[in-house]
Amino acid sequence: MMANKRIDQPTGTETVGHEWDGIEELNTPLPRWWLWTFYATILFAVVYVVLYPAWPLIDRATAGTLGWSSRGDLARELSKAEAGREAVFARIAATPIEQLPASPELMQAAIAGGAAAFKVNCVQCHGAGAAGYQEFGYPNLNDDDWIWGGTLTDIEYTLQHGIRWEAADATRVNYMPAFDGVLDAGQVGAVTRHVLSLSGKAQPDAAGAEAFANNCAACHGPAGGGMPVMGAPALNDAIWLYGGSEAAVKKQILAPRHGVMPAWSGRLDPVTIKMLAAYVHSRGGGQDPAPAAPQAAPTGDVAQGTKADTDG
Ligand code: HEC
Numbered sequence: 001m002m003a004n005k006r007i008d009q010p011t012g013t014e015t016v017g018h019e020w021d022g023i024e025e026l027n028t029p030l031p032r033w034w035l036w037t038f039y040a041t042i043l044f045a046v047v048y049v050v051l052y053p054a055w056p057l058i059d060r061a062t063a064g065t066l067g068w069s070s071r072g073d074l075a076r077e078l079s080k081a082e083a084g085r086e087a088v089f090a091r092i093a094a095t096p097i098e099q100l101p102a103s104p105e106l107m108q109a110a111i112a113g114g115a116a117a118f119k120v121n122c123v124q125c126h127g128a129g130a131a132g133y134q135e136f137g138y139p140n141l142n143d144d145d146w147i148w149g150g151t152l153t154d155i156e157y158t159l160q161h162g163i164r165w166e167a168a169d170a171t172r173v174n175y176m177p178a179f180d181g182v183l184d185a186g187q188v189g190a191v192t193r194h195v196l197s198l199s200g201k202a203q204p205d206a207a208g209a210e211a212f213a214n215n216c217a218a219c220h221g222p223a224g225g226g227m228p229v230m231g232a233p234a235l236n237d238a239i240w241l242y243g244g245s246e247a248a249v250k251k252q253i254l255a256p257r258h259g260v261m262p263a264w265s266g267r268l269d270p271v272t273i274k275m276l277a278a279y280v281h282s283r284g285g286g287q288d289p290a291p292a293a294p295q296a297a298p299t300g301d302v303a304q305g306t307k308a309d310t311d312g
């Protein structure tokens with residue numbers, strides 16, 4: 001056969017040497033690079049089948065000697081992400097809340113975590129946007145008006161211990177007395193006008209001012225600025241927990257309502273509470289800690305007391 005090999009004249013290509021009824025075949029082998037690539041893919045396939053899951057069986061595939069699976073891969077990625085979160089949580093846990101703002105990255109993580117926890121634990125009372133519901137006395141957390149103080153530390157304390165939550169140690173508590181029967185109807189009308197005058201909604205009332213100084217200033221401050229240490233809201237800022245109509249103010253004077261919020265320590269872990277405090281603080285009205293200089297003794301004008309919603 002070899003002997004029959006010859007160069008084909010028209011193409012200049014060697015023939016393979018076979019000849020059938022005068023028909024010959026030109027010897028045009030596959031290019032080398034192609035052939036080697038082809039062998040390489042075969043080799044790759046064999047190695048792959050040995051190492052990785054490959055041949056389908058009835059209810060699974062051959063496992064491969066590496067034991068790899070896409071499910072295991074996913075689990076690994078997830079646990080890596082989880083470990084990352086754990087690390088952030090651990091750093092938040094180790095950072096006193098007032099120092100969180102010094103680390104913007106931690107603060108951001110805390111706010112994001114707090115926003116998620118807020119959706120689960122707080123929206124039913126404070127609303128999805130944290131704007132509160134005045135008709136129920138659930139305060140707006142977006143304004144810069146705080147009943148119990150708006151620094152990170154204040155808010156964290158409020159969350160830990162709750163408000164008038166008797167089951168909790170050291171819960172925030174202060175009960176406004178009912179003035180029904182203590183003040184006569186004329187005095188109640190006068191002091192109501194005085195309260196409304198503090199935010200410009202009524203003319204000043206001398207008798208009301210006197211009744212206020214005698215009965216109310218101890219908690220709300222001489223000028224009605226409120227006292228966050230006592231949970232006595234500011235009355236001079238046109239932001240109301242229970243409403244700023246004459247009727248609503250009068251009702252609070254005669255038969256005060258006392259807002260209750262559960263304590264969250266024990267229900268939520270400390271890191272979640274810290275993150276919630278960071279989130280609430282970030283809602284717009286968060287206060288910075290008082291400057292190091294000792295503050296003046298609380299007078300009515302000091303306080304950012306208060307709370308809640310917009311003008312009723
Ligand atoms: C059962 C209803 C309820 C739930 C749930 C609730 N709160 Fe409150 N929260 C209240 C009430 C009522 C007050 C106002 C208490 C008062 O009159 O002093 C309040 C007050 C607050 C205050 C104090 C505001 C200030 O001006 O000092 C903060 C902060 C707060 N809530 C945050 C939260 C966060 C965060 C959550 C979720 C973990 C939450 N609350 C869940 C009812 C609730």
Ligand code: HEC
Pocket residue numbers: 137147174175176177179191192195211212215216217218219220230231232233234235239240241242243244249252253257258259260307308
């Ligand atoms: C012992 C302290 C104390 C005294 C005294 C007191 N209050 Fe209050 N007052 C409070 C507290 C605490 C609240 C907040 C109640 C709550 O959070 O549920 C409040 C709430 C109010 C509110 C509702 C504010 C709002 O934003 O809706 C009005 C109005 C008010 N007080 C007026 C008065 C007047 C007027 C007097 C005097 C006749 C008076 N208070 C005396 C502690 C006091």
